[in-house]
Every structure is written in structure tokens, then in C-alpha cells.
Amino acid sequence: xxxxxxxxxxxxxxxxxxxxxxxxxxxxxxxxxxxxxxxxxxxxxxxxxxxxxxxxxxxxxxxxxxxxxxxxxxxxxxxxxxxxxxxxxxxxxxxxxxxxxxxxxxxxxxxxxxxxxxxxxxxxxxxxxxxxxxxxxxxxxxxxxxxxxxxxxxxxxxxxxxxxxxxxxxxxxxxxxxxxxxxxxxxxxxxxxxxxxxxxxxxxxxxxxxxxxxxxxxxxxxxxxxxxxxxxxxxxxxxxxxxxxxxxxxxxxxxxxxxxxxxxxxxxxxxxxxxxxxxxxxxxxxxxxxxxxxxxxxxxxxxxxxxxxxxxxxxxxxxxxxxxxxxxxxxxxxxxxxxxxxxxxxxxxxxxxxxxxxxxxxxxxxxxxxxxxxxxxxxxxxxxxxxxxxxxxxxxxxxxxxxxxxxxxxxxxxxxxxxxxxxxxxxxxxxxxxxxxxxxxxxxxxxxxxxxxxxxxxxxxxxxxxxxxxxxxxxxxxxxxxxxxxxxxxxxxxxxxxxxxxxxxxxxxxxxxxxxxxxxxxxxxxxxxxxxxxxxxxxxxxxxxxxxxxxxxxxxxxxxxxxxxxxxxxxxxxxxxxxxxxxxxxxxxxxxxxxxxxxxxxxxxxxxxxxxxxxxxxxxxxxxxxxxxxxxxxxxxxxxxxxxxxxxxxxxxxxxxxxxxxxxxxxxxxxxxxxxxxxxxxxxxxxxxxxxxxxxxxxxxxxxxxxxxxxxxxxxxxxxxxxxxxxxxxxxxxxxxxxxxxxxxxxxxxxxxxxxxxxxxxxxxxxxxxxxxxxxxxxxxxxxxxxxxxxxxxxxxxxxxxxxxxxxxxxxxxxxxxxxxxxxxxxxxxxxxxxxxxxxxxxxxxxxxxxxxxxxxxxxxxxxxxxxxxxxxxxxxxxxxxxxxxxxxxxxxxxxxxxxxxxxxxxxxxxxxxxx
Numbered sequence: 034x035x036x037x038x039x040x041x042x043x044x045x046x047x048x049x050x051x052x053x054x055x056x057x058x059x060x061x062x063x064x065x066x067x068x069x070x071x072x073x074x075x076x077x078x079x080x081x082x083x084x085x086x087x088x089x090x091x092x093x094x095x096x097x098x099x100x101x102x103x104x105x106x107x108x109x110x111x112x113x114x115x116x117x118x119x120x121x122x123x124x125x126x127x128x129x130x131x132x133x134x135x136x137x138x139x140x141x142x143x144x145x146x147x148x149x150x151x152x153x154x155x156x157x158x159x160x161x162x163x164x165x166x167x168x169x170x171x172x173x174x175x176x177x178x179x180x181x182x183x184x185x186x187x188x189x190x191x192x193x194x195x196x197x198x199x200x201x202x203x204x205x206x207x208x209x210x211x212x213x214x215x216x217x218x219x220x221x222x223x224x225x226x227x228x229x230x231x232x233x234x235x236x237x238x239x240x241x242x243x244x245x246x247x248x249x250x251x252x253x254x255x256x257x258x259x260x261x262x263x264x265x266x267x268x269x270x271x272x273x274x275x276x277x278x279x280x281x282x283x284x285x286x287x288x289x290x291x292x293x294x295x296x297x298x299x300x301x302x303x304x305x306x307x308x309x310x311x312x313x314x315x316x317x318x319x320x321x322x323x324x325x326x327x328x329x330x331x332x333x334x335x336x337x338x339x340x341x342x343x344x345x346x347x348x349x350x351x352x353x354x355x356x357x358x359x360x361x362x363x364x365x366x367x368x369x370x371x372x373x374x375x376x377x378x379x380x381x382x383x384x385x386x387x388x389x390x391x392x393x394x395x396x397x398x399x400x401x402x403x404x405x406x407x408x409x410x411x412x413x414x415x416x417x418x419x420x421x422x423x424x425x426x427x428x429x430x431x432x433x434x435x436x437x438x439x440x441x442x443x444x445x446x447x448x449x450x451x452x453x454x455x456x457x458x459x460x461x462x463x464x465x466x467x468x469x470x471x472x473x474x475x476x477x478x479x480x481x482x483x484x485x486x487x488x489x490x491x492x493x494x495x496x497x498x499x500x501x502x503x504x505x506x507x508x509x510x511x512x513x514x515x516x517x518x519x520x521x522x523x524x525x526x527x528x529x530x531x532x533x534x535x536x537x538x539x540x541x542x543x544x545x546x547x548x549x550x551x552x553x554x555x556x557x558x559x560x561x562x563x564x565x566x567x568x569x570x571x572x573x574x575x576x577x578x579x580x581x582x583x584x585x586x587x588x589x590x591x592x593x594x595x596x597x598x599x600x601x602x603x604x605x606x607x608x609x610x611x612x613x614x615x616x617x618x619x620x621x622x623x624x625x626x627x628x629x630x631x632x633x634x635x636x637x638x639x640x641x642x643x644x645x646x647x648x649x650x651x652x653x654x655x656x657x658x659x660x661x662x663x664x665x666x667x668x669x670x671x672x673x674x675x676x677x678x679x680x681x682x683x684x685x686x687x688x689x690x691x692x693x694x695x696x697x698x699x700x701x702x703x704x705x706x707x708x709x710x711x712x713x714x715x716x717x718x719x720x721x722x723x724x725x726x727x728x729x730x731x732x733x734x735x736x737x738x739x740x741x742x743x744x745x746x747x748x749x750x751x752x753x754x755x756x757x758x759x760x761x762x763x764x765x766x767x768x769x770x771x772x773x774x775x776x777x778x779x780x781x782x783x784x785x786x787x788x789x790x791x792x793x794x795x796x797x798x799x800x801x802x803x804x805x806x807x808x809x810x811x812x813x814x815x816x817x818x819x820x821x822x823x824x825x826x827x828x829x830x831x832x833x834x835x836x837x838x839x840x841x842x843x844x845x846x847x848x849x850x851x852x853x854x855x856x857x858x859x860x861x862x863x864x865x866x867x868x869x870x871x872x873x874x875x876x877x878x879x880x881x882x883x884x885x886x887x888x889x890x891x892x893x894x895x896x897x898x899x900x901x902x903x904x905x906x907x908x909x910x911x912x913x914x915x916x917x918x919x920x921x922x923x924x925x926x927x928x929x930x931x932x933x934x935x936x937x938x939x940x941x942x943x944x945x946x947x948x949x
Contacts, residue, residue, distance in 0.1 A: 034174060036207040038248060043152045043162045046175060050153055051144040053136070057180050060135040064144070065127055065185035067198060069172040072126040072190035073101035073153040074686035077784050079189035084157075085756040086714065087430055089949040094788055095754060101161065103175070111143040125542060126179060146175060157628045158192055159306040167213070170246040170463040171489075172196055178391040181352070188354055193433065194310070194346065195353035196243065200472075203238040215246040216265055218302040218347070224237070236299065243347065245302045253795050254302075259283045262296055267304040268336055272328040281333045285340055288371050292458060293363065293365035294465035297348050301340070308339040314435050315404065322767030330376070341367055350468055356475040357425040360442045363461055365442020366449075368676075369402045370458075394600060394608035395806045396638075401627050405439035406573050407639065412436040413503060413578055414640040416676050417671040421849070422475070422499045423744065425741045429711050443576055444497045448482070448490065450574045451531050451547060456485045492530050497576070502528045503671065506569050507582035508552070518567060520561045522550050526578070535571040536564030542571070546677030561587075580608035588597045594819060606637040606869040616647055621935070623828035623836050624688035626654025642667050652688065659694075661685045677705040685822060690830045693731035699724050715753040719866060722746050724821045733885070734830055738809035743820060744769045757784045765798075772810050773801035776844075785817055788899045794846060796880075799859035803885075814845035814882060814892065815930075818855075825934070833927075840909060847878045849894035856882040866898050874898040876909065907932040 037046040074667055076093055085090045087733055092100075108116050110133065117131040136142050149452040150173050160171040178185045179197040186197040208231045209215060219236035226232045236651075247254065253267040257279050264282055273281075274321035278764035313334055324331060341364045351359055371381065379401040380386035386397040398408075401723065412418040412432060419432050421441050429439055449457035460481045467473055467481070479494055496502050509523040518536070529550050536559065543562045566844040569583040581595070606612070610773070613633055620628040630650025647662040665681035682700045689695040701722035708715050728740040740880070745768045752761035759782035767774050776798030783791045798812050805811075809818055816839075819829060824843065828836025840848060845856075846864040862880030869875055877944050881892040894914030909930040911919040919928050 034203075034205050034207075036205065038168070038207065038209045038213075039165060040162075040168070040210065040213070040248070042899070045150040045152065045173065047146070047148050049148070049175065051143060051145040051146070051430075052141055052178065053177060055136045055138055057183075058138050059183055059448065060137050061180075062132055062135050063185075064130045064132065064136075064142075065178040065187060065190075066173070066175040067126070067197055068103050068120065068175055069126050069190035070101050070150050070152070070174075071120070072105040072579075073157070074103075077122075079931065080191060080919045082757075083191045085758075086128075088756050090756060095154065095157075099154040099156070100151075102151045103148055104151070106147065107145070107147040109145045111756055115147060115925040116144070117652050124187065124189070124788050127187050130177065130334060139657065140565070148175065155906070156305070157203045159309045165246070165250065167299065168306065169247070169578065172243070173246075173582045177201060179352070188806075191426050193354070194886060195357065195425055197354065198242045199352060200240050200242060203236070203241060203244065205236045205431075206235070208233045209217050210282075213248055213250055214252040216249070216252065216267075217244060217300065218247075218265070218298065218300050219244050220299055238701075241298065241347065242350065245304065245343075247302070249303065254304075257282045259286055261290070262286055263300040264340070265300065265304060266336070267305050268303060268308060268330040268332065268339065269305055270335075271330060273332055273724075276910055277329060277331065281329065282336060282340075284375070285333070285337050288374070289341065289344060289367065292336040292367055292370060292461070292468075294462055296344055296471060301343055301347070303336060303339050303343060307343060308335055311338070311340050311342055311434070327383075330379070330383070333375075337371060338364075348465070348468070350472050351474060354425045354464050357439070359475055359478055359891050360419040361438040362441035362445045364404065364422075365439055366445040366457070366461075367443055369405070372401050376909065378536065382815075392596065394604050395612075398606040401603065407574060409436045409440040409443065409576060409638055410578070411839075414767050416671065417499055417711065419495070420499055420501045427632075427712065429948075440576055441599060444493070447497070447574050447576065448493055450533075452486055452488065452490075453547075454487065459480070471504045495526055496530055500828065501671065502526065503578040504528055504530055504532075504575055505578040505582075506532055507565070508569065509553075510586045510587045511567070513561060513587045516561055518564065520585075521546070521554065521556050522569075523553055524550060530575070532570055532575050532577075533572075535568045536562055537566040537568060537571070538563050547573075581606070583608060604637055606639045606641070612637060618650065620650055620659075621827065622687060623831065624655060625652035625659055628652045628659055628687075630660075640666075640667070651698060655668060655688050656873070657688075657694070659687045660837050661687075674709065675704060675706050677703075679703040679705070689728065689822075690731040692733065693729035695729070695822065696727045697724065714755050715751070718748075718750040720746070720748040720750075726820070726822065731830075735807040736804060737807040737835075739771070742769055742771075742820075746821065758782070758919065771804045774810075774812075775799055775801060775802075775813075788868075790866075790874070792864075792866040792874075794842070794864040795862075796844060796846060796864070797859075797861040798844065798886075800857065803857055805857070808855035808857060810859040810880075812844050812860040813858070814838075814854050814860070814880075815847040816849050816854075817841065817843045828906070838927070840907075840932050842904075842932075845878075845880065845882075847880075847892065847894055848876065848896060849878075849911045849916060849919060849928065851892050851894065851915045853882060853884060853887075856884055858883040858885055866900070868900075872900045873878055874900050905932070905934040 035048040053064055065378065075081065081092055093921065108118050108130065110116050115164060119129045122743040126732040128474050152168055152173060154162040154272040155163050155169055160169050162168050173659045175742060177199040178187065179199050188195065188197050201218060205219060207215065211226065211230060211232050215234050217236055220240040222237050224232065224234050253277060257266065292788065303456045308903055311915040345360050345364055353360065380397065381401055381404045382397050385391050391397040415431065417731050418436060419428055421437055425433060425696045445457055463481050464478045467477060483490060503526050507523050510522040511520040514646045531549045533545055533546050533547050535542055542558065543564050544839065546559065548557060565587050567585055567587065570577050570580060574846060595609060597613060598607065598855045599613050599615060602616050603614060612635060614635065616632050618632045619631045620630065628650040630648055632646065632648040634646040636644050636646065645664045649660045652666045661684065663681060663683040665679055668678045670676050680702055685697045688693060699722055701720060704719040706717035723743060723745050725743045726741065730740055748763065750761065750763045761780045765776045778794065778796045779795040819826060827839060829836040844866045845860055845862045847862065860880065860882045864878045866876040868873045876898045882890045882892060892915055894911060896909060896911040898907060898909050911928050913919065920924065
């Protein structure tokens, strides 16, 4: 390639010659070139849709000049005859070249290309043109796709770092302005600075699948050479000097060479951009000034992770999408072994574990390596884990970047511990060496492991790698004598894999033995060795679903198998205790005022089947006690679209008026349904509940309705949401002694290519029967009465003043207060809004209401919506409605409506939805 860099236009002008050697046994009538830079060309590419699916707004809202593309100017063959090529709208990130004559096996053809690569901004993927005027380049040129199993691998760029390039020899001549420098992992051949304006560099590389290239005005990279490999890095750590960094880098290189094998190239780059794309989650969330780890350790772990990632990406010739578990497994397994050798005593939270304040927390007592199983278990307990062997593009984001990576490493560690003959490290080295001589796949790795193992390990590939089956053992019948222990093992999931049994005396291990259960009636007898406790999977070698049922005390008198432990705020699950967590709370509504309280619950970071949450509080304004509580039981179905049934009962006791309280009891069953494709954002819910309400009488409320009532509610919700499109459908049926009603709601949101947003909502509701004599149970045009106490109204009984202006998008959904405000027969409304500029929107509502003994009434309103955070912080300014020109009427400030959500959990969902 001859490349001329235009940093002002953010373009690369490329003249490229490809000598394509057909090393397959097939005759080729076409050749495929990866064009991943063109994935940034518009808002409808597979990459853009992936961004939308993960709620990343940056790409859709970007300016056209911030996106990238590839403009092909010329493409000819050996005789410089023009070749036909195709790049479709559906496949914008690869080019199919039609050959005039078939290319026979072991034959070659010369391809000559001229094109312009417009480089995108680095804000999308951390690669691209940078804010300081340089470029961090990856996948920017046209590269031959990998050919395997009689076809080319045609993968879309989905921001997964898994381009499937053929193994290639490179020669690169690149020209940049004199004041810029170039850093790359290709080998330097020459540098020519004779021109007054441009410098010309020549680089080469052999048998590579890709390379990195960085263009900078101020060179931030330093070179470290240990005699065998040159490492060029700009990882940030201002507190370490170059000698300290060199020692750490040499330790990592030496370990990787000894543990995996020698890196096949002379040079490797380890950049901050690489780390920012694949950080060590947990560490990357902490600002340096409060980090519980030393500067040396922080640099070492960030360098280790990034180095191993690049080391494996640029040396393994696997299919990086289909065989991604091997990349992840070797990387994390190597990191675990490195930590065992160099930082055996390092804790998950570093120096925090040494502070007396945190000694009682399980999270501070975990070793650094133990955190991997918790990240995996986070998804398993949510029933969101996926098979390790699944292709990378099918994984949801948290699995792709965290949980599946960690489980892959844990799985190799599990197999290593079980075989106990150094078989896994030797297999990794043998596979790595085989990879140097031929194109390999996952089955080569599996065959090596199988052949070296003295035991049958089919279960490992079938269950641990190829399925999402969960493992959960517990002790069944346990008896003991002074010298022996007799027990049986119960398998709660019928998935039989090896598991270790430990004997402990005063928490010190006195024996460890692997068993291989084949059925639930197997009986084992072990020598006791003075053990006072037996534990399954004590060191968490096996990725087990539930460790809370893994141990039995052998003492004569046991009051409880798990004593109660109180912890402040939050903690990881401790399998050896019943944890009760407590935290101060502050609630607010207009009648109770500020209500400080204390919350007791058992919700650790990992989900549990049974949870409780009890929150007593004291209402300062009312001078009385108030409370809320909830108890729920989850039942997960692993192999069904109906993946969760939740049984729950909740209670609330607060003021609903200045002089009156309400008590609500809400037993409920919720059915949750998902698509077979876990990445599909469609979710369905079926909710059946009985809402029982007892209200004190109030002098301020004269609604003539029964103060005590019970309503049966059946609801179905079907929603699919992403950045560009949102669609939801809801039906709701309610029955009580005095009324029955049916309602439905359809909502659609669309973000257009011009960044305008359209919201449309249609609501329709009708009474099946209505024997009430007030509007308390009627449909609300601009504000529901909320007789089921579902919404967080701060002043639910207010008809005037600030709190009466709180807006909830429910039922009629109007913003103006138009008489009649309620409908006791039927109501249908249409709510719309359209963005004018940024977060400023115009809204309009129209509909019909029908009350008994009255004719239908047509209603409408319009105004301006300040949509600062959708559904969480909004302001409505009415302009024109049935009331006339509201903006010119007196006391206009009393007509404004607002949406404010103070619940931290609700706001957190905005940031976590991209992961799950």
C-alpha cells in the first residue's frame, strides 16, 4: 500500500496492490475484501443498528463529517483490466470482486486498487481520528477475507474486534506531514525526511492478520525491548517512571512467553485506545486518587490484560467470531495464573480489605481471582448467561465483554484443577505452536485437550462450553463417626460434572478430593481427619449456580447451618451466612414530608430466589410511622421463552391526604417472556394481582367512594425498545365489586435520520360496568386518580398548587386541565410529540370522552415539551386547547406540568439497559 495522509480532511488516499495466492483446493470465481471502515458510512449499516440496539446515541446523533466511509476509485486485475465488484446496502462492509477467469488452486492474481478511506471519529470505538489532530487506525484498509470450508467468511463490523482477515504479508509506504510521527507494530524498513513538508515511512510485516497504526503530533509512545520483543506502549500512568514500567512489562512478556509461547512478530503495540476498548471492569470505574491498589499494580493489571488481548488477536489464526471462547479463555486463564504467581494474596478490593471498617464484608475478603466467578454468576442468576461456544455476535453486551470472557477463563481453570497434571497449560502451548504452522479452529484445541487427558472430558465440551446448563450440587444424607464421614450428593439440575469435596477444621483445609457423581444415589465414605465441616466446591473451582447449600457442619450441636450476619449498605453473597443488609433511607411526599427510615433487605449483588425488603420510616411532617415492604420468590426456567415467574406480595402505609393514611396490600404473580435470541430487545409480561386498599376518611377528600376496596387486575405488556425505534402494547383489565373496566395502550417512538423524534401514543378505555357514584375510579384525562397507588405522586390528593401539576403519562395523557377531567363510561385519546430542536418538542393531544347521561365530548390541547430526560425529567408548557390560548391567560404558571423522577433505581436503568 502507498498511503497519503490528509489530516485536515481526515482521509487516507490509498494505492494498493494485492497479490492474492489461492492456497485452498477450490477454484475461485470471486474474492472478498473486508471493508470495515465503510461500516461507519451511514445510520443504517449493521454497525449503526448494533449501536442503536445497545442504546448508544453518539453515532446516530453524530455530524456527517464525523462518520467514515471508503470510496473506491479504481479496481483492476493483473493486466490492468477493470474488474466488476459489488458492495450492497445490506453488506456495506465487504466488497465482492468478480474474477474474469476462475483462479485455480495454488494460482495467483494481482489486484490493483485505488480508493479513499474517510476515517471516522474515535469517539465511536476509540479508533479513528482523535481530538488532538492525530489518528488511531485499525481496520481502515481493504483486506482479503479469510477463506475456510469452501467459502469466504463475510462478517459485518459490529464493533467486536473480530475481523476475519486472511494471513497476509504487508508492505506499507505512508506519507505524513513532517511534524507528525507514526507508531505501528509493523517492522520499520526506512524513513525518508528529505521533503520539506512530508515524511515517508516504509514498514513491512509477514504472516499477519492485522496491524495497528497511530499518527500523532506529539508522540506519546515509549519503546520497551527485552531482547526478544519490542513493546510500544502509551498506557497512562504518570506516577511510575520508565524503569518501573520496563520491569513490569518485562515480567508480563516473560510470563506470557513461558506460559503460552513466543509471540510470532518482532514488535507489538499496547495502546491506551486498546485498553479503553477492553478495560478491566471494576478497576476502570475508579478515579486514580481513590484507587485501593498501588500504582504499580494498576499499571501491571491494565498492561497484562491489554497485552494478552493483542498478543492473542495477532497470533492466533482462529475464527475470531465463532471461536471467541478460546481467545477469552486463554486470556483470562493466563491472567489468573499470572496473579497466582505474582500476587497470590491480592484482594478483589485491594487495600480496602485491610481496613477494620470493611473486615466483615465478603466482597473485601475475596481474592482478586475470585471476582471472575461473581461477574459470571451475576448473569447466571438473572437467567441471562449464554453458552461459551456461541458466536461472539450473538452475545448480549455484558456477556460479550465481561461474563462470558470470565467464565471461559474459569472453565479452563476448572479443568486444570480437576485433571491436576499440568495438562491444560501444556495443551495451550501445543495448540499455540500448532497455530503457527496451520489454520486452526476450536476442534483442534479440543482434540489436544482430549488426547492429553487421562480421564474422559466429554462433559467439559458438551456442558461447560456447549451449553448454558447450570451446575448445582448439595449434600443429602450426611452422617459421621469419629474417624469417617458418610454422605450422598444431590444434584438439583441433573447435570453431572466433577466437583471437589473439602474437609475443614476451624476453616483450615484438612482434605480435598474430587468426586464424579453419576447419579443422585451414589454414597461416599471419606476419612474424617478431624474435620468439623464438609464443603462442596470450597474454592469455587466449579462455576456453580448456588453455593449457599454446599456445606454441612459435623459438630454435635448445630443451631443453624448459616448464622445471621448484618452488613451496612451492600455486599456480595456470602454462602456461609444469612445476610441481612441495612441502609438509611429518605422518602418524601407532601403529606408525610421528609420520612427518614432504615431499610432491611437480603438483596446482595447476586440475585436470590427469595428476597425481602422491609423499610420502616418516620414521617416528620405527620408525626407518625410509615412503612413499605416487599417479599418475592423467583422461579427461573432455563430452556423456555417463559423464563421467569415471580410471586410477590408488597405493602405500603403512607398518607394520601393531610389527615388520612392508606394501607395497600398487593399480592402479585408476574410472568416474563423473552425471545429465543437473547439480544432481541422484545420483552413480554403478564401480570395478575389483587390490590387491596384501606383508606382512612379525610375531611379534605369528598369523592363519595368507598374508602376500602379490592381490585383484581390482569395486565399484558409487549415492548420492544432500542435507540431508533420503540414500540409497546399494553392491555389492562380490572374487576371490582362496583366496576369493571378494560383499557389498551399503544406507544411508538421513532428517531429519524435527521435526528427528529416522533412520539405517538393511543389510549382507549371503557367500563364494562360501573355502579360507582364518584369519579374516583373513572378514567382521568390529564391525571389518573391512581386508586391502585401505582404511581409516585408527591401530592396525590392535591387539586391546586404545585403538586397538582405533577404529570404522569397514563390514561388520557393530556397536559391541559380540561373539563370534564374524568370519564365514567369510555375514553379514547391520541398523544403526539415531535422534536423541534434538540430536547425541545411540540406536543398535541386529541380525543373523545363519554360520561353517563352526556354526549361525547371532543377534547384537544397543544404546547411545548422540554424533554430533558425521557420519562424522568420533563416540563410541559400548554399553548392552545379547549380552554383557548392558555399562554395568554392569567396564572399561566399554574398550568405548567412537570415530570420528575427521584428514584435512583429508575435512573440507573437508563445506564444499565445497554448491558442487558
